[in-house]
Amino acid sequence: MPDxxxxxxxxxxxxxxxQQVVRAADLAEQSPVRGCMVIKPHGYAVWERMQGILDRMFxxxxxxNAYFPLFIPLSYLEKEAxxxxxxxxxxxxxxxxxxxxxxxxxxxPTGKLEEPLVVRPTSETIIGAMYAKWIQSxxxxxxxxxxxxxxxxxxxxxxxxxxxxxxxxxxxxxAHATKExxxxxxxRMLDVYATFAERDLAMPVIRGPKTAGxxxxxxxxxxxxxxxxxxxxxxxxxxxxxxxxNFAKAQEIKFASQTGQEEYCWTTSWGVSTRxxxxxIMTHADDDGLVxxxxxxxxxxxxxxIHRTDEExxxxxxxxxxxxxxLAATRFGDEPLRVKIDSRDMRGGDKVWQHVKxxxxxxxxxxxxxxxxxxxxxxxxxxxxxERVSMPLAQFVxxxxxxxxELQAGLFEKARAFRDERSVRLDSQAEVLDFFAETGDKAGxxxxxxxxxxxxxxxxxxxxxxxxxxxxxxxxxxxxxxTCIVTGKPVSRxxxxxxxx
RNA sequence: CGGGGCGUAGCGCAGUUGGUAGCGCGCCUGGUUUGGGACCAGGAGGUCGUGAGUUCGAAUCCCACCGCCCCGACCA
Numbered sequence: 001m002p003d004x005x006x007x008x009x010x011x012x013x014x015x016x017x018x019q020q021v022v023r024a025a026d027l028a029e030q031s032p033v034r035g036c037m038v039i040k041p042h043g044y045a046v047w048e049r050m051q052g053i054l055d056r057m058f059x060x061x062x063x064x065n066a067y068f069p070l071f072i073p074l075s076y077l078e079k080e081a082x083x084x085x086x087x088x089x090x091x092x093x094x095x096x097x098x099x100x101x102x103x104x105x106x107x108x109p110t111g112k113l114e115e116p117l118v119v120r121p122t123s124e125t126i127i128g129a130m131y132a133k134w135i136q137s138x139x140x141x142x143x144x145x146x147x148x149x150x151x152x153x154x155x156x157x158x159x160x161x162x163x164x165x166x167x168x169x170x171x172x173x174x175a176h177a178t179k180e181x182x183x184x185x186x187x188r189m190l191d192v193y194a195t196f197a198e199r200d201l202a203m204p205v206i207r208g209p210k211t212a213g214x215x216x217x218x219x220x221x222x223x224x225x226x227x228x229x230x231x232x233x234x235x236x237x238x239x240x241x242x243x244x245x246n247f248a249k250a251q252e253i254k255f256a257s258q259t260g261q262e263e264y265c266w267t268t269s270w271g272v273s274t275r276x277x278x279x280x281i282m283t284h285a286d287d288d289g290l291v292x293x294x295x296x297x298x299x300x301x302x303x304x305x306i307h308r309t310d311e312e313x314x315x316x317x318x319x320x321x322x323x324x325x326x327l328a329a330t331r332f333g334d335e336p337l338r339v340k341i342d343s344r345d346m347r348g349g350d351k352v353w354q355h356v357k358x359x360x361x362x363x364x365x366x367x368x369x370x371x372x373x374x375x376x377x378x379x380x381x382x383x384x385x386x387e388r389v390s391m392p393l394a395q396f397v398x399x400x401x402x403x404x405x406e407l408q409a410g411l412f413e414k415a416r417a418f419r420d421e422r423s424v425r426l427d428s429q430a431e432v433l434d435f436f437a438e439t440g441d442k443a444g445x446x447x448x449x450x451x452x453x454x455x456x457x458x459x460x461x462x463x464x465x466x467x468x469x470x471x472x473x474x475x476x477x478x479x480x481x482x483t484c485i486v487t488g489k490p491v492s493r494x495x496x497x498x499x500x501x
Numbered sequence: 502c503g504g505g506g507c508g509u510a511g512c513g514c515a516g517u518u519g520g521u522a523g524c525g526c527g528c529c530u531g532g533u534u535u536g537g538g539a540c541c542a543g544g545a546g547g548u549c550g551u552g553a554g555u556u557c558g559a560a561u562c563c564c565a566c567c568g569c570c571c572c573g574a575c576c577a
Contacts, residue, residue, distance in 0.1 A: 005538085015571075023512090034568070090575065122577090155576060163576060224577095236577065273577045306536055349537035356538095367536055377536080388536090467573090501576090 004287035014231045022160050024357040025290035035158035035165030045298035057192050063144045068126050071117035076125040080250040086217020090154045092119040119152040127173045128251040135255050138177050146172040161278035169273035175265040182266035186242040189270040190223045193238035202293040202411040203227050203283045208472035211455045220244035226471040228419045229282035232446045234471050234498035237279050240270035283415050290359030293411050294404040299340040302360045306367030332401040356385045361407050422447025429485050436466040450494040452482035459486045471496045
């Protein structure tokens with residue numbers, strides 16, 4: 001057996017490594033439908049963890065869930081000009097509503113629709129149409145709604161979790177009486193995403209507004225959280241849009257103000273998707289497979305009974321059940337510990353490696369020797385796959401939450417250290433060209449470049465050939481005035497440049 | 502949609518002067534093992550991506566289509 005569970009390693013072939021991790025961890029696989037994935041139970045369990053935490057955060061910030069249709073009348077998308085431009089090309093369109101059996105046994109679509117239906121690429125238009133009916137008075141505001149849904153974007157180059165034709169996400173859509181309130185909402189949700197990414201996914205992110213070219217079609221401002229993956233490429237992990245009155249005007253979302261004036265609403269939308277699973281993989285996974293931060297791990301601890309004879313089996317299993325019960329009575333991150341006993345009848349080595357590849361944070365082995373000593377053998381996913389530490393059973397129960405907290409914090413620190421190591425401040429075009437050079441030592445080893453650039457086509461012209469984009473203009477930390485390295489225009493802070501997924 | 506590569510057992514692959522399918526891992530059974538991705542023996546599993554063609558005969562040759570991967574344009 002090779003040194004690593006995953007082949008090739010990250011260093012050998014990063015894109016292939018990614019796919020092998022997804023497969024080895026049994027997260028998802030390609031479906032017979034082009035560009036669409038099947039999310040398998042383990043992958044879906046991770047998504048459910050993310051959903052659970054985010055949903056609670058949305059509710060805590062005053063939002064309610066609702067559900068809107070999968071199909072959007074074509075005419076709805078035509079209303080907002082910029083929006084059409086952004087989405088028109090990549091949509092699935094339903095044109096027929098019946099199938100008839102042809103003479104050759106083939107099914108033929110018939111029953112042409114009067115108006116084609118677009119499978120939602122995002123739901124601003126259909127939700128806006130409903131808001132227009134629901135909102136009459138300032139007393140109806142704000143409207144704070146989220147929906148968990150699937151959307152379809154006919155992407156040219158799909159990749160499991162990162163870019164699939166259909167993906168799962170949540171989309172929040174809010175309407176407000178004032179600009180200030182809507183902007184505040186936009187930033188509040190950006191903050192929710194950043195907190196979730198850093199606290200739960202252990203993934204450091206940079207947040208900030210996008211440049212004009214990178215904006216969501218129809219938005220006044222788009223904010224994103226950006227994370228750095230292990231291959232030095234950036235991943236946009238969540239977005240929050242201030243839509244101004246653009247959609248409200250296009251869709252007649254109006255209300256009577258306190259002074260009796262008819263006014264347009266100010267709206268926002270914000271979303272994160274199953275792409276976050278890809279983000280977790282590319283942030284934490286190693287050459288032995290997935291590494292799950294404890295807070296989003298479906299099982300935080302797996303207990304592995306080791307036994308030979310039937311008598312041993314009984315005694316060991318009894319001990320495992322007791323341990324599982326004791327751990328489940330303990331709390332980590334405001335929730336009971338999630339523990340699983342894996343008593344499947346298979347070779348121990350295989351079983352251990354499965355859990356390694358699936359990213360379970362803690363593995364606990366209990367065999368006759370441990371039983372006799374009143375001890376357990378503990379392995380951490382952030383250490384070598386063969387490392388084990390023996391400790392008294394009672395001590396493990398007491399310290400399990402601390403161990404998990406340590407693991408969670410350790411993953412974050414490691415990711416942050418990696419990001420810092422791959423982050424530079426550059427002050428000239430030459431330095432930028434050198435940093436993103438694709439030859440020599442630097443091949444594929446780029447990262448975040450903090451640079452003074454203006455929001456200007458001349459900047460894009462410089463970056464395009466490098467396949468580099470302005471990810472966002474970081475909003476944390478103080479202003480740092482400077483001049484654009486391309487145009488010489490004064491700018492108040494540095495932007496983050498990177499290659500991106 | 503453009504350029505390149507590739508589709509043979511669940512996975513990884515071999516199989517070119519065209520002769521009717523194999524290896525490793527995995528899976529099932531039995532045995533020996535056992536704090537570690539074991540060993541031995543036996544077994545199951547494939548209309549060789551799909552369709553049409555050349556041929557007595559096609560996984561091998563020709564054509565079309567579909568899909569996957571990498572590089573672009575697009576993108577949560």
